Amino acid sequence: MSVATLLPASFEAGREGPDRRGLDETRPSTGRQVLRYAGIPVLLLLVLGATFVYVTTADLDDIERRLLDPSRLASATLRHLQLVGVSTAIVVLLAVPLGILATRNSMRHAVPLIVGLGNIAQGVPSLGVVVLFAVVLGQIGYTPAIFALVLYAFLPILRNTIVGLQQVDSFVTESARGMGMSRLAVLRRIELPLAVPVVLAGIRTAAVINVGTATIAALINAGGLGEIIYQGLTLNRQTATIVAAVLAAVLALLLDYLGGLLEQVLRPKGL
Amino acid sequence: MIGLEGLTKRYPGQSEPAVDALDLAVPEGEIVVLVGPSGCGKTTTMKMINRIIEPTSGIIRLQGEDVTRTPPDDLRRRIGYVIQQVGLFPHMTIAENVAVVPKLLKWKNDRTRSRVDEMLELVGMDPGTYRDRHPKELSGGQRQRIGVARALAADPPVMLMDEPFGAVDPIAREKLQNEFLRLQEDIKKTIVFVTHDIDEAIKMGDRIVVLGDRSVIKQYDTPERILSDPAYDFVAEFIGAGASLKRLGLARVRDFALADWPVSSIADGREAALKALAAAGAESVLLLDEQRRPVRWAARSDLSRSGASLERLGTPVTVVQPQATLAGALDSMVSSRVGAVVVVDGRGAYTGTVDMGVIMQAAETMRDAARQNATAQLDPEQGAELERELDGGEAEGPGGSTGGAPDTTVPRR
Numbered sequence: 053m054s055v056a057t058l059l060p061a062s063f064e065a066g067r068e069g070p071d072r073r074g075l076d077e078t079r080p081s082t083g084r085q086v087l088r089y090a091g092i093p094v095l096l097l098l099v100l101g102a103t104f105v106y107v108t109t110a111d112l113d114d115i116e117r118r119l120l121d122p123s124r125l126a127s128a129t130l131r132h133l134q135l136v137g138v139s140t141a142i143v144v145l146l147a148v149p150l151g152i153l154a155t156r157n158s159m160r161h162a163v164p165l166i167v168g169l170g171n172i173a174q175g176v177p178s179l180g181v182v183v184l185f186a187v188v189l190g191q192i193g194y195t196p197a198i199f200a201l202v203l204y205a206f207l208p209i210l211r212n213t214i215v216g217l218q219q220v221d222s223f224v225t226e227s228a229r230g231m232g233m234s235r236l237a238v239l240r241r242i243e244l245p246l247a248v249p250v251v252l253a254g255i256r257t258a259a260v261i262n263v264g265t266a267t268i269a270a271l272i273n274a275g276g277l278g279e280i281i282y283q284g285l286t287l288n289r290q291t292a293t294i295v296a297a298v299l300a301a302v303l304a305l306l307l308d309y310l311g312g313l314l315e316q317v318l319r320p321k322g323l
Numbered sequence: 324m325i326g327l328e329g330l331t332k333r334y335p336g337q338s339e340p341a342v343d344a345l346d347l348a349v350p351e352g353e354i355v356v357l358v359g360p361s362g363c364g365k366t367t368t369m370k371m372i373n374r375i376i377e378p379t380s381g382i383i384r385l386q387g388e389d390v391t392r393t394p395p396d397d398l399r400r401r402i403g404y405v406i407q408q409v410g411l412f413p414h415m416t417i418a419e420n421v422a423v424v425p426k427l428l429k430w431k432n433d434r435t436r437s438r439v440d441e442m443l444e445l446v447g448m449d450p451g452t453y454r455d456r457h458p459k460e461l462s463g464g465q466r467q468r469i470g471v472a473r474a475l476a477a478d479p480p481v482m483l484m485d486e487p488f489g490a491v492d493p494i495a496r497e498k499l500q501n502e503f504l505r506l507q508e509d510i511k512k513t514i515v516f517v518t519h520d521i522d523e524a525i526k527m528g529d530r531i532v533v534l535g536d537r538s539v540i541k542q543y544d545t546p547e548r549i550l551s552d553p554a555y556d557f558v559a560e561f562i563g564a565g566a567s568l569k570r571l572g573l574a575r576v577r578d579f580a581l582a583d584w585p586v587s588s589i590a591d592g593r594e595a596a597l598k599a600l601a602a603a604g605a606e607s608v609l610l611l612d613e614q615r616r617p618v619r620w621a622a623r624s625d626l627s628r629s630g631a632s633l634e635r636l637g638t639p640v641t642v643v644q645p646q647a648t649l650a651g652a653l654d655s656m657v658s659s660r661v662g663a664v665v666v667v668d669g670r671g672a673y674t675g676t677v678d679m680g681v682i683m684q685a686a687e688t689m690r691d692a693a694r695q696n697a698t699a700q701l702d703p704e705q706g707a708e709l710e711r712e713l714d715g716g717e718a719e720g721p722g723g724s725t726g727g728a729p730d731t732t733v734p735r736r
Contacts, residue, residue: 221410223406223409223410224410224412226375226406226410227406227410228410228412230373230404231404231424231474232395232396232397232427233396237427242412245414320413320414322457322459323414
């Protein structure tokens with residue numbers, strides 16, 4: 053069973069084009085808003101509850117019980133979160149500045165090249181990227197996994213930063229320049245705030261992608277929920293595989309949900 | 324005030340310069356309109372003044388100072404800038420938008436705050452209502468006003484306006500133009516105004532620069548003279564048909580002798596009205612109230628029909644203010660049943676009427692003046708005199724619109 057099929061739609065959206073959810077969203081009515089804010093957490097709790105009931109009532113053998121030990125599940129989940137969090141943070145630190153640079157006038161011609169490289173990085177199958185870094189770095193474990201995740205999540209954030217800055221109305225920046233704002237002030241006070249929703253959408257997409265890719269990182273011994281999934285597969289213990297996969301999916305949906313909340317909070321008023 | 328000397332913009336890879344050695348002097352406190360066909364370089368010319376577009380060569384002077392090499396950000400803070408698309412910052416409130424330049428100039432917070440309120444009031448937007456709104460919540464016309472308020476916030480001596488009323492509907496545009504002209508009477512900024520619409524140029528400009536290709540000046544003159552005496556076929560063509568009608572749009576009702584009309588006070592009753600009618604031998608009489616404000620037009624037949632009170636009979640009265648243009652008066656006149664429009668003073672009291680005779684007389688006066696004006700080119704002093712006459716006898720300083728052609732005017736046909 054593929055882990056990716058359990059991930060939310062935005063996992064795929066990252067490949068299709070810039071994630072413009074942050075741009076076009078119309079404000080829903082209050083009733084729908086409540087449903088939107090409460091719906092996902094309730095759903096996730098239900099899924100977790102069902103999994104818990106299934107695990108406790110199912111007839112588990114020794115191996116399964118060892119694989120599904122609560123403290124083991126907890127530490128695998130934490131490790132998974134760590135892989136996602138650290139790699140996404142590194143990507144934000146690298147891709148957002150690069151995106152800003154790419155949209156400066158003098159760098160205009162470099163944009164296709166930069167985006168092209170990012171496309172290639174994401175076009176390579178994630179398994180290949182993970183293994184590639186293990187080989188290139190000559191080691192397995194946490195470090196090459198982080199490298200692979202960084203490379204893999206780079207494009208959505210870079211692309212959304214570029215798109216987010218480019219979609220700022222040129223008349224707005226022109227009037228800002230015309231009033232005597234320096235280039236830096238225009239970037240800081242006008243362009244970046246207006247790009248925030250789109251950049252955040254990219255970060256959200258990248259984090260969700262990384263939840264999926266991080267399961268694969270278990271192949272090079274980076275730990276996380278992927279480890280339990282693969283052990284379940286090799287030992288032919290489907291219960292373990294399903295439980296770990298459900299946890300990964302819940303994690304992805306939860307990050308997507310929190311990202312959405314963050315977008316709502318940080319989106320400048322008046323847009 | 325603003326001086327451009329040999330200003331040239333050459334884009335790489337283009338054989339012809341976009342703006343070719345332009346010389347232009349914009350006098351203090353006047354609106355100079357750059358008008359010309361699209362692609363003639365008028366916007367490029369304007370954007371070189373605040374160096375949004377850097378000139379290839381030439382000198383820009385602001386208040387006598389050569390600002391061609393001044394750091395552009397410092398220069399721009401001294402120049403108000405309004406563009407057609409307004410370019411308000413959508414994530415800032417109206418107050419924050421207006422406060423941008425004062426903040427760049429590091430004004431104290433309370434000074435900025437009171438200035439913002441002052442500016443909002445100046446453009447007719449209630450600060451209490453609009454201060455904390457976002458641009459999205461305003462109509463196009465309101466955004467345009469905020470654009471003007473924002474440009475004026477730091478009280479720059481100079482303003483650049485690029486088709487500032489181009490993006491709103493015709494009714495709102497008319498209103499914004501009138502409001503801005505009234506505002507300019509108080510603030511007396513030196514303004515460079517770009518438009519492709521000759522009617523807007525005639526209405527807004529103290530002087531008009533008609534530009535041809537490569538921003539070459541075809542004529543630099545007052546609106547009156549551009550209309551009555553276009554320097555080239557190019558200018559005449561650009562003005563288009565109906566120059567005489569447009570000239571009516573320049574002339575104010577107050578500058579011409581008004582026609583008298585038989586009037587009668589309502590308080591004096593029906594008999595007095597009938598008597599006034601008979602004395603004048605006219606078809607209808609204008610009924611006034613106690614403050615001499617016009618109330619109704621009453622025809623003989625209306626008055627002879629008994630019953631209805633004087634306040635109700637006849638037809639309603641259309642009035643215009645003395646500042647109205649003859650074109651406006653003509654418009655009201657042809658839609659009035661009586662064939663005349665009533666002119667009232669500031670308090671609404673009757674001062675006279677404009678009828679067809681007044682319009683014809685005015686048109687003739689203007690035509691004569693224009694003709695003499697053209698011949699008077701040989702004798703500048705005589706020309707100056709005639710101009711003064713054209714301006715309605717208002718005293719003008721030596722630097723005013725008298726003397727006509729500034730140095731940059733091209734030779735006439």
